[in-house]
Amino acid sequence: MRKNSYDFELEKIKELIKERGARRVGLQLPEGLKTVATDIAAAISKETGAEVIISGDSCYGACDVDEKLERIVDVLFHFGHTEMGYGKEKCVFIELRSNVDIKPVVEKAVAEIKGDKVGLVATVQHVHALKEAKMLLVRYGKKAVIGKSNSLKYDGQVLGCDFSSAAMVPCEEILFIGSGSFHPAGLALYIGKRVIAADPFTMQIGIYEADEQRKKRYVAIERALDAKSFGIIIGMKSGQFNLSEAIALKRKAVEKGLNAYLIAMEEIREENLLGFKVGAFVNTACPRLAEDFVHFKKPVLSATEFEVVIGERSWEGIF
Ligand code: SF4
Known part of the structure; x- marks a missing residue:
């Protein structure tokens, strides 16, 4: 199957299912390709007789293998990313090469x-x-x-x-x-x-342009300079989990006389942060996540940006 000019490698998938004798198969696709998930599921179950379960949760990268689904299937096909060491031996990465003329x-x-x-x-x-x-x-x-x-x-x-x-x-x-x-x-x-x-x-x-992109982050840091309390976010997705960094950042904040709280969450969205009474958040999950929150009423910083706020790092040393 080739949809949207991507190679879904269906023949390879069917062969693998037969080779492994898999009876229950999981599929995980990035958000933009969920529209073809049911077509792929139908093609697989028709030709292999396997029970197919599609992951309905968000999928942001190879760091984000649906491990709960992986546990209940014989093989999980994760589309659109290269292997990064996440997922067990049951996870097979399908890179989705494009055949578009560049x-x-x-x-x-x-x-x-x-x-x-x-x-x-x-x-x-x-x-x-x-x-x-x-x-x-x-x-x-x-x-x-x-x-x-x-x-x-x-x-x-x-x-x-x-x-x-x-x-x-x-x-x-x-x-x-x-x-x-x-x-x-x-x-x-x-x-x-x-x-x-x-x-x-x-x-x-x-x-x-680099300057334009960096200016947005400097603005976020500036907004957090007066914060007295911080929510340190621990991402619970397996490839984004960094408990030791979160704890280390909390300690640094406390040493500077600030209040800091560890907050664990799987889906880091604005609505999940709204209720917390802190002045700013620090993200220890996907390092790019802080950029999604530029319009959020409270600043969300990366770990290195937070170190600038507490005076442990210079502004020039962020990137
Ligand atoms: S940590 Fe973020 S940027 Fe890196 S692979 Fe995962 S989702 Fe993508």
Whole structure:
């Protein structure tokens, strides 16, 4: 099955189900692909006779394997992410390679590249097309560098919380191939470079400047400077659970004469934070989560931003 230009690897899935003799199968898809979940479930149960259970909970990354579902099925297929060491041996990652032609959008992006050298990165869906993009850029007189990541599976691959492949390239600009603003905004924020985002599905080009992205975080830190009490959030999703960091941050706050409370939650949403009587929150779960709360009435900070607030780190040392 190929929907939305993604390869769902249904043949491989069916083979694996038969090979393992799996009778109960779990499916977990990112939010944007839940629309095809029932089609995949129907195709699998029709051809293998297995009972299929779809995870209805949110799924934000490879860090977010539905372990409760994994426990009650023989095999769990987790779509859209590369393996990061989360999930047990029952979890199989389907990376969802895209077959969309990236050439038109790369050609369109050339006009936005100011220098003659650019770093080239992509999400896992397009990472196999980076070499083709590199050769194309050469034809336009641009040298493209695909950085190696020491933590991710593929050269040039980026995650929302791992931009090491972009950090290593000796270039002032990054060309990102993929969809949405989550990755390019994070690249600009954490790597401090100008990012040209090229979406091969919509043919849209977006520009993300590091200063603009960083300004938003400085504003959040500033709003928390007067807070006297903090809610330290512990993310209960397995790949985002960091109890020791949360406890260490609480201790640091108390040492500075501040009040701090540990709050554990699976789904970190505004409505779940509203009732707590604290001046600001500190997030120890997904490091990108704090950015989702820029319009929330109380500031939500990352751990490093909180360290700036309590005077343990300089403003320049955040990113
Ligand atoms: S921690 Fe956040 S950014 Fe990193 S993989 Fe998980 S959801 Fe994505």
